[in-house]
Amino acid sequence: MTGQAAYRGWxxxxxxxxxxxxxxxxxxxxxxxxxxxxxxVVSWGLYxxxxxxxxxxSAGGLIVVAGAQLAGTEQFRPLSRLAVVLSGAAIVVxxxxxxxxxxxxxxxxxxxxxxxxxxxxxxDVIVIVxxxxxxxxxxxxxxxxxxxxxxxxxxxxxxxxxxxLLASVDAWxxxxxxxxxxxxxxxxxxxxxxxxxxxxxGLLLVVTVVLRKLNVLKVEQGVVESVGKLMVWFxxxxxxxxxxxxxxxxxxxxxxxxxxxxxxxxxxxAPFFWPEVILGGLVPFVILxxxxxxxxxxxxGLAGALAVGGILLKRLNIMxxxxxxxxxxxxxxxxxxxxxxxxxxxxxxxxxxxxxWVEWSIAAGIVAFGALLVxxxxxxxxxxxxxxxxxxxxASGAATMPAR
Amino acid sequence: xxxxxxxxxxKWGMAVDLDRCVGCWxxxxxxxQENNVPMGLWWNRVLTRGEDGLDxxxxxxxxxxxxxxxxxxxxxxxxxxxxVCPTRATYKREDGIVLxxxxxxxxxxxxxxxxxxxxxxxxxxxxxxxxxxxxxxxEPRPKGVVEKCTFCVHRVDEGLDPACVVSxxxxxxxxxxxxxxxxVVSVAVxxxxxxxxxxxxxxxxxxxYLRRRRRRAL
Numbered sequence: 001m002t003g004q005a006a007y008r009g010w011x012x013x014x015x016x017x018x019x020x021x022x023x024x025x026x027x028x029x030x031x032x033x034x035x036x037x038x039x040x041v042v043s044w045g046l047y048x049x050x051x052x053x054x055x056x057x058s059a060g061g062l063i064v065v066a067g068a069q070l071a072g073t074e075q076f077r078p079l080s081r082l083a084v085v086l087s088g089a090a091i092v093v094x095x096x097x098x099x100x101x102x103x104x105x106x107x108x109x110x111x112x113x114x115x116x117x118x119x120x121x122x123x124d125v126i127v128i129v130x131x132x133x134x135x136x137x138x139x140x141x142x143x144x145x146x147x148x149x150x151x152x153x154x155x156x157x158x159x160x161x162x163x164x165l166l167a168s169v170d171a172w173x174x175x176x177x178x179x180x181x182x183x184x185x186x187x188x189x190x191x192x193x194x195x196x197x198x199x200x201x202g203l204l205l206v207v208t209v210v211l212r213k214l215n216v217l218k219v220e221q222g223v224v225e226s227v228g229k230l231m232v233w234f235x236x237x238x239x240x241x242x243x244x245x246x247x248x249x250x251x252x253x254x255x256x257x258x259x260x261x262x263x264x265x266x267x268x269x270a271p272f273f274w275p276e277v278i279l280g281g282l283v284p285f286v287i288l289x290x291x292x293x294x295x296x297x298x299x300x301g302l303a304g305a306l307a308v309g310g311i312l313l314k315r316l317n318i319m320x321x322x323x324x325x326x327x328x329x330x331x332x333x334x335x336x337x338x339x340x341x342x343x344x345x346x347x348x349x350x351x352x353x354x355x356x357w358v359e360w361s362i363a364a365g366i367v368a369f370g371a372l373l374v375x376x377x378x379x380x381x382x383x384x385x386x387x388x389x390x391x392x393x394x395a396s397g398a399a400t401m402p403a404r
Numbered sequence: 405x406x407x408x409x410x411x412x413x414x415k416w417g418m419a420v421d422l423d424r425c426v427g428c429w430x431x432x433x434x435x436x437q438e439n440n441v442p443m444g445l446w447w448n449r450v451l452t453r454g455e456d457g458l459d460x461x462x463x464x465x466x467x468x469x470x471x472x473x474x475x476x477x478x479x480x481x482x483x484x485x486x487x488v489c490p491t492r493a494t495y496k497r498e499d500g501i502v503l504x505x506x507x508x509x510x511x512x513x514x515x516x517x518x519x520x521x522x523x524x525x526x527x528x529x530x531x532x533x534x535x536x537x538x539x540x541x542x543e544p545r546p547k548g549v550v551e552k553c554t555f556c557v558h559r560v561d562e563g564l565d566p567a568c569v570v571s572x573x574x575x576x577x578x579x580x581x582x583x584x585x586x587x588v589v590s591v592a593v594x595x596x597x598x599x600x601x602x603x604x605x606x607x608x609x610x611x612x613y614l615r616r617r618r619r620r621a622l
Contacts (some may be wrong), residue, residue, distance in 0.1 A: 032547040033511075034529030040445075043516040043526060103511015103526065103548025110491040110508055121490040121514055178484055178605045179520035326522045327602060330451035330473060332458045334522050339443035339532040346444075 003214075011375065014368040021365010025100055028358055033103060035358045040337040042323040042353035047101035050363055051094050052170060053199070053315040054370075055128075056192060057308075058090035059167040060200015062135065062159055063193075064230075069156035075226050078219050081142045082211075083204055085377035088135035090203075091166075093370035095128055100362045120173045127162065127169050134159045143381050167196040180322040182260035187245050194238035199311035201231045202284070205304030207374070209297055216383055221295075228288040228300050235285045235307065239277070242314075260321045269320055272313050280310010324351035415500040416555055417582035417610040418569070419592045420474050423617055424576035427452065427459065427472035434571035435476070438556060440540040442531035447523070447553040448476035448568055471616065474576075476568070477502060477523045477553035478601060478609030485515035485524065494550075500582070500610055501555045509549040516550060520605050524552045555579075582610060 028035050038045040061083040068076040076083075099105045115122045138155050141147065168189040174180065175188035205227055211217035212224070249261035264273040284303035287293045294300065326334070333349035340346050355363075427450050435441065435448040453471035454460035461468035479502045486494045486502060493508035494515055516524045527547045538544050541558060545551050556566035560579075564570070569577040580589035589612075592598065598612030 032527070032529035034547075036528075038528070040516070040525050041522070043513045098512075101512065103513075103550075104509065107491070107508070107510045110493075110510060114492050114508070116489055116492045118487045119490040119514070120488065121512065125490075173514075174517075177488070177518045178607070179518055323517075327520050328451070328475065328522055330453060331456070331460065332449070332451070334449075335444055335446050335525065337444055337526060337528045339534075 007375075007379075011372065014372045014375070017368035018365045018372070021362045021368065024358055024361040024365070028100060028362065029105075033101075034338055035356060037354045037356045037359065039348060039353070040334045041326060041348045042320075042351040044101070044319060044323065045353055046355040046359040046363055047097050049315050049319045050366075051097040051101070052174075052319070053312050054090045054094035054097060055124075055170040056167055056196035056311065056315070057199045057203055058087045058094060058131070058196075059163045059170070059193070060196035060198070061087035061090070061204060062131075062138075062163040062200075063167075063197060064201055064204070065138075066156040066160040066163060069152060070160060075223060078223050079204060079208060079227065081139070081382045082207065082217070082378065083200075084135055084138045084142060085374060085382055086203055086207060087163075087200070088132070088139060089370045089373040089377065090200075091128060091132055091135065092373060093366055095132075096366045096369065097363075100366075120169060120176055123169045124173060127166050130162050131159075131166050134162055139377075139381060164193060167193045170196075174318070174322075179327060181254070181257040181327075182249075182322040183318065184257075185245060185248075187241055187248075191238070191241040191245065194234055194241055195311050195314055197234040198231065198238050198307050201227055201234065202304040202307030202311070205231065206301055206308060209301035209304065211378065212297070216378065221297075224297070224300060225294055228294050228303065231303075231307065232285060232288045235281055235288070239281045239285070242277070242281075256325070256327060260325050263321050263324055264317055268324070269317055272320075273317050276310050276313035276317060280306055280313055284310070320351070320353070323353070326351065412583060413498060414584075415582040415610065416479070416560060417500070417580065417589055417593075417612065418555070418566075419578040419589050419596075419598055419612045419614055421576045421578070421592070421596075421614040422471065422473065423614065424574040425450070425472045425474060426574050426576075427470070428573065430571050430573055431474060431568035431577065434567045435553070435556075438540045438542070438559075438567035439554070440533075440538050440542045440544055441551075442527070442533050442544070444532070445525040445527070445551070447525070447551070448474065450474045473613070474568075475521065475523060475601075476611075477555075478521055478607065478611045479553075479555060481608035481610060482606060484518040484520065484605075484607060488514045488518045490514065497557075499560075501557055501560070503554055503557060504550060504552065506545050506549045506551070511548040511550065513550060520602050520607060524550050526550050 036045060064076065065080045065083045102108065111122060111125055138159060141151050141155060171189040171192035174183040175185060177183055208217065208219060208224055212219060246261055249257045263269045284307045287299050287303040329349050331349060332347040336346055336348055429450050432446060432448045432450055439447060441447055451473045452458050452460060453473055454462045461470050463469055479500060483496060483502050486496055490512065491508045491510055493505045494502065495505065496502050513526055516526065527545055527549055530547045531544060559566055565579045569579045578589045578592050580587035582590055584590060592614060593612045596614040598614055600609045600612060
C-alpha cells in the first residue's frame with residue numbers, strides 16, 4: 001500500500017468514527033443521558049474522566065515546550081511544533097468532551113452571559129479559551145518562514161503559567177469540593193501537573209516513534225531519547241506524590257478519606273489501581289531510566305504508551321474512588337434515577353458505573369476528531385521543512401536548528 | 405405552622421425528631437405527590453440507621469434498636485452546590501430556601517458532585533409518570549436538569565407547611581422561622597440540642613435532627 005492510500009484509509013476511518021460518534025450523540029440528545037451508565041450516585045462518568053485526562057494531556061505538552069524554551073534547552077526544539085499540535089488537538093478534544101456530558105448543551109452560552117465566578121467550571125472555561133489562543137499563536141509563530149526567537153520566548157513566558165494553571169484548574173474542579181474527601185486534597189493540583197507532564201510527554205514519545213517508523217517525521221535518535229530521559233523524572237515525581245497522598249490518607253486514618261483510598265488499594269478499584277502504578281508507572285520508569293532499554297525505539301514507544309495508559313487509569317481511579325463511596329451511605333441509598341420494572345435494581349448505596357456503548361461511541365468519535373486534527377497538523381504544519389534559524393544571536397544565544 | 409414573624413427577615417428551617425420518626429415513608433411519598441416527582445427519582449427519602457439494609461436494626465443481638473433518618477435537601481446556609489453552579493441556576497432566596505432555576509440549568513451535575521448529602525437528583529431521561537399525567541401542584545421539570553427538595557416553596561409562600569411536615573403521622577417534623585427565637589422549630593432545636601448532618605463539613609444546614617432520647621429496643 002502506498003503512503004497516500006494508507007493516509008486516505010486512515011482519514012476515512014477517522015471520519016467514519018466521527019460520523020458514528022455524532023450519530024450516537026444525536027441519539028443521546030433525543031433520549032437524554034438515561035442511555036449512559038451514569039446515575040444519581042455516580043453522576044459523572046466516562047465523559048468527565050476523558051475531559052480530565054485530555055486537559056492534562058494538553059497542558060503537559062505545552063509545559064515541556066515552554067519550559068525547555070525558557071531553560072534555553074535546544075534539544076527539544078525539533079519536536080516543539082509536534083508538541084504544540086498535540087496540545088492544541090488535546091484541548092479541543094477536552095472541550096468537546098464536556099458537551100455530551102451536559103443535560104442541556106444548547107444552554108452553554110449561559111456560562112458566558114450569567115457565569116458565576118465562584119465556580120471552578122467558569123475558571124476552566126476562561127483558562128481553556130486562553131490556552132487554545134496561546135496554542136494557536138504558538139503554532140503560527142513556529143511555522144513562520146523565519147522563526148523569531150524573541151517572539152517564541154515571549155510566548156513561552158506567557159504559555160508556561162497558563163499551561164500550569166490549566167492543569168491546576170482541572171484539579172480544582174474536583175479538589176475544592178468538601179463533599180469529596182478523596183479529591184479534597186491540596187496535593188491534587190501538584191499531582192495533576194505531574195500527571196499532565198507524564199501523559200503529555202508519553203504521548204509525544206508514542207507519536208514521535210510512530211511517525212519516525214512511518215518515515216513521516218525525521219528526528220534524530222538523541223532527541224527522542226532525551227524526551228524519555230526527562231520523562232523519568234516526571235514519572236518519579238508523579239509516583240511520589242501519589243505515594244504521599246495514599247500514605248497520608250491511610251496513616252492519618254480519617255474515615256471517609258481512608259475508606260475511599262482503600263477502595264483503590266484493596267477494594268473494587270484495585271484491578272485498575274495496581275496496573276496504573278505498576279504498568280503505567282514503574283515499568284515505563286525502568287524502561288526509560290536504563291540506558292540499554294531507552295535506546296531501543298520499540299521500547300521507547302512502549303514506555304510512552306504505558307505512561308499514557310497509566311495516567312488514563314489514574315483519572316478513572318480518581319473519579320471512581322470518590323464517586324463510589326458517598327458520605328451518607330445508609331440503606332436504601334439513592335435512587336438509580338430511572339424508571340425500572342418491578343424487581344430490577346432501583347436503589348444504590350455505593351456507586352456503581354459501567355459506561356454504555358453510547359458513551360464509548362461518542363468518546364471514540366471525539367478522540368477520532370482529535371486524531372484527525374493531529375494528522376492534518378502533522379501533514380501540513382509539522383513536517384514542513386523547518387525554517388532556517390533567525391539571525392538574532394543576541395536574544396537567543398546559539399540557536400542552532402538541525403538541518404533538514 | 406409557618407409562623408408569622410412580622411416584617412423581620414425569615415430563615416426557614418426544619419427540625420426532624422428522630423425520636424418520633426417511625427420510618428413509614430409517608431413524607432417521602434407525600435413529597436413525590438405534592439411536587440410531581442417522576443418515577444425513579446426521590447426528593448425525600450427515609451434512610452435506615454442500621455448498617456445492613458432497609459428496615460434493619462442497629463447493633464448486635466440482643467442489643468438491637470431501630471432508627472431512621474429522613475433525608476432531603478438540607479438548605480445549607482453555606483451551600484456547596486450554590487458555589488459551584490456555573491450559571492447561577494442554583495440560588496438561595498432571602499428566606500434561606502435553596503432553589504433551582506430549571507431554565508438556567510445546563511445539566512452539568514457539578515452541584516451533584518458538590519453536595520455532601522447526595523440529595524440532588526437528575527432527570528436522566530424524559531420524566532416518566534404513572535399514571536401518565538402531572539400530579540401535585542408543581543410544574544414538571546424537563547429532561548436534563550437537576551432537581552431537589554424546595555421546602556415546598558409554593559406552600560410556604562401561601563403560609564402553609566411543607567407536604568412532608570403536614571403528612572407525617574408521627575408529627576416528627578417541625579417547620580418554621582429559625583430567625584424567630586420563639587418559633588416552635590427554634591425552641592425545639594434549642595431545647596433538644598438539634599444537630600446538623602455532617603456538621604464538620606461547615607455547610608450549616610437549616611435542617612436539624614433532634615436526637616433520640618430513649619432506646620427503642622426490639
